[in-house]
Amino acid sequence: MPIVLEHLTHTYQPGSAMQATAVNDISLTVEDGEFLGVIGHTGSGKSTMVQHMNGLLQPTSGRVIVNGIDLADKKTRRDIRRQVGMLFQYPEYQLFEETVKADVAFAPKNLGVPAEQIESYVRAAMEKVGLPYDEFAERSPFELSGGQKRRVALAGILATAPSILILDEPMAGLDPVGREETLSLIKQLNDEGTTIVMVSHSMDDIARLADRVAVLNMGELYTIGTTNEVFSHSSELLAMSLDVPHTARLAATLRERGLPVPEGIYLKEQLRDFLVELYSKKHRSGDA
DSSP states (O other), rough: OEEEEEEEEEEESSSSTTTTEEEEEEEEEOOOTTTEEEOOTSSSSHHHHTTTTTTTSSSSSEEEEEETEEEOHHHHHHHHHHHHEEEEGGGGGGGOSSHHHHHHHHHHHHHOOOOHHHHHHHHHHHHTTTHHHHHHHOOOOSSHHHHHHHHHHHHHHHHHHHHHEEEEEETTOHHHHHHHHHHHHHHHHEEEEEEOEOSOOHHHHHHHHOSSSEETTTTTTEEEHHHHHHHHHHHHHTTTTTOOOOOHHHHEEEEEEEEOOOTTOSSHHHHHHHHHHHHHHHHHHHHH
């Protein structure tokens, strides 16, 4: 169990007139190698919750345990940040070095990776995100496309060889090509064993990639379950001002128009297979 939150509560500016509790009494476990999607309306506490998972924030109360280590211990947080990489929204805005290789090397240098190992870490990370070292190492990151910049930022995190990756809206601002490249890379990392926690407003991305989904509402954990369990309750999500996958909306519309589309369909492949089977049955019946 790489991440365990026990009754996590975080209050900003406690004791002041601006006091605000962002997350309240959240308990959940992220299993080794799983892909956990995190959804919720703006201000529901998603970013605050995930920033506890590598010690960027400390709980007002409750505990955060990562790979068996309680993050209340200051001495362990530096080591945990090598194990838990975090990618924020628009990470390309944080690129600042003159070359791609220098930017990718910044995190491992800062986290104490031995100097003699850094180049091999950088090379491996760049290759993993599809930026061949010999082609991109000496280029300026500011001359790259938006999708390539996002991959440089991700390579900087992967250069510390984390076993857990926390992603906060990783597709924000990307064009369709960059978006697809990033989604494919994230799926590949998960398939290779990296534990993923991804915050996203895109229900289609979550439906496509996540094993389980945690739904936050007003700073509390509303529910957590398999992707199928969560998206089978589309009406509840809509009542919380959340979107649902486009296919789930289409399935609901078809039901309203009289087609016997079952509940729980949220992927286009599921709806396609159902409609093909429905058409085939009607065609066979007509032949009879």
